[in-house]
Amino acid sequence: MKLLVFAHVPPPHHGQSQMVQYLVEGFRNDPALGIEVIHVDARLSEDLTDVGSARGGKLSRLLGYCWQAIRARFVHGVTTWYYVPSPPKRNSLYRDWIVLLLVRPFFRHSVHHWHAVGLGAWLEEHARPWERWISHRLLGGPTLAITLSAFNSPDALRFHPRRSEVVANGVPDPCPDFQSTLESVRRQRHRDRQSGGLVRVLFLAHCTPDKGIFDALEAVALANANEANQPAAQRLDFHLDVAGSFVTPEDEARYQERIARPDLNGRVRTLGFVKGEAKSACLRSADVFLFPSYYANEGQPLNLIEAMAHGLVPVTTHWRGIPEMLPDGYAGLVQPRDPAAAAVALRRVALAEDGIRFRTLGLARFGLDAHLRRLAEVLHSLKR
Numbered sequence: 366m367k368l369l370v371f372a373h374v375p376p377p378h379h380g381q382s383q384m385v386q387y388l389v390e391g392f393r394n395d396p397a398l399g400i401e402v403i404h405v406d407a408r409l410s411e412d413l414t415d416v417g418s419a420r421g422g423k424l425s426r427l428l429g430y431c432w433q434a435i436r437a438r439f440v441h442g443v444t445t446w447y448y449v450p451s452p453p454k455r456n457s458l459y460r461d462w463i464v465l466l467l468v469r470p471f472f473r474h475s476v477h478h479w480h481a482v483g484l485g486a487w488l489e490e491h492a493r494p495w496e497r498w499i500s501h502r503l504l505g506g507p508t509l510a511i512t513l514s515a516f517n518s519p520d521a522l523r524f525h526p527r528r529s530e531v532v533a534n535g536v537p538d539p540c541p542d543f544q545s546t547l548e549s550v551r552r553q554r555h556r557d558r559q560s561g562g563l564v565r566v567l568f569l570a571h572c573t574p575d576k577g578i579f580d581a582l583e584a585v586a587l588a589n590a591n592e593a594n595q596p597a598a599q600r601l602d603f604h605l606d607v608a609g610s611f612v613t614p615e616d617e618a619r620y621q622e623r624i625a626r627p628d629l630n631g632r633v634r635t636l637g638f639v640k641g642e643a644k645s646a647c648l649r650s651a652d653v654f655l656f657p658s659y660y661a662n663e664g665q666p667l668n669l670i671e672a673m674a675h676g677l678v679p680v681t682t683h684w685r686g687i688p689e690m691l692p693d694g695y696a697g698l699v700q701p702r703d704p705a706a707a708a709v710a711l712r713r714v715a716l717a718e719d720g721i722r723f724r725t726l727g728l729a730r731f732g733l734d735a736h737l738r739r740l741a742e743v744l745h746s747l748k749r
Contacts, residue, residue, distance in 0.1 A: 367443035373408035381480040398741040445474040452662035453487030465503040475507040481662040485523030513665040514686035535736025555719035567651035577657035586628040587708035608636040648675040659701035673727030676720035
């Protein structure tokens with residue numbers, strides 16, 4: 366089948382754009398999946414600070430992308446289009462209105478892939494009546510809604526799709542040499558932790574309050590304070606690596622002021638935005654992945670999937686679809702905005718887990734090949 370993908374790939378770098386790139390490249394590189402992709406790279410922003418803003422020039426670019434999609438409909442004879450609806454943000458929602466009004470009528474089948482969550486609930490609880498009406502009119506009744514998890518599905522169902530399917534995210538194995546190079550290291554580090562010593566903690570995400578950067582700082586500070594109650598020979602020393610970009614100068618200034626205080630001074634390394642070998646290095650060198658997110662539109666975070674694939678032990682939140690990614694009753698799940706609970710969980714999981722089971726779980730549930738096969742399966746079902 367032919368599929369018109371109307372969505373952007375990096376930059377900016379975030380989970381949604383990365384997954385679109387995996388989709389486009391994955392289908393193009395594997396003809397056996399039977400999906401011919403015609404891609405309209407509808408990028409309106411070059412960096413995170415510009416995402417969702419109403420800036421001059423964006424409208425003309427958006428109209429140009431709409432024309433590309435309509436033209437492709439007839440040039441390539443494609444009747445199914447794929448779209449990623451916006452999170453609950455007005456500027457992004459208004460962008461959706463324009464695209465759906467101009468493009469959707471030309472296609473027989475509409476596929477809405479819900480990477481962000483919360484739009485349906487936001488429309489019911491916070492939108493103006495006319496915004497709610499227009500949104501349901503334009504977004505409602507797609508042929509197929511794809512969600513990332515069972516948690517996400519009720520939000521998509523508010524728009525009354527003809528069918529709804531769950532397709533988990535997937536990534537290429539970011540650590541293919543794990544068994545030969547890192548598995549034994551993970552086991553040895555875990556044995557070493559039983560006698561105390563350094564525990565390297567990694568925060569890898571955009572450095573915003575709702576992604577948990579400041580809760581991560583407080584959790585590490587509290588975890589080290591708690592160690593004063595342990596016998597000297599068994600004390601753990603938690604150090605934090607922070608990998609990610611700051612979206613606002615105010616957040617960066619607040620961060621710099623916090624890490625300069627005595628309880629964190631010398632225990633935090635600021636790595637900035639990392640990719641490629643630098644990203645691989647920080648994932649390999651860490652022991653625990655700390656991600657205390659309460660981001661409103663959190664779907665199925667790729668950073669957590671990548672951390673698990675590297676055998677990192679996660680400490681994260683009971684938030685959105687995150688608990689579905691981890692074993693039932695896992696001790697590293699804490700309530701959002703509770704650094705004290707995260708501090709306790711850091712010690713608990715550092716001593717209890719070597720990370721190997723998370724590597725196995727991550728590959729089984731979130732491998733790219735399985736993701737693409739499942740996505741192709743639900744797309745081909747449109748022909749039945």
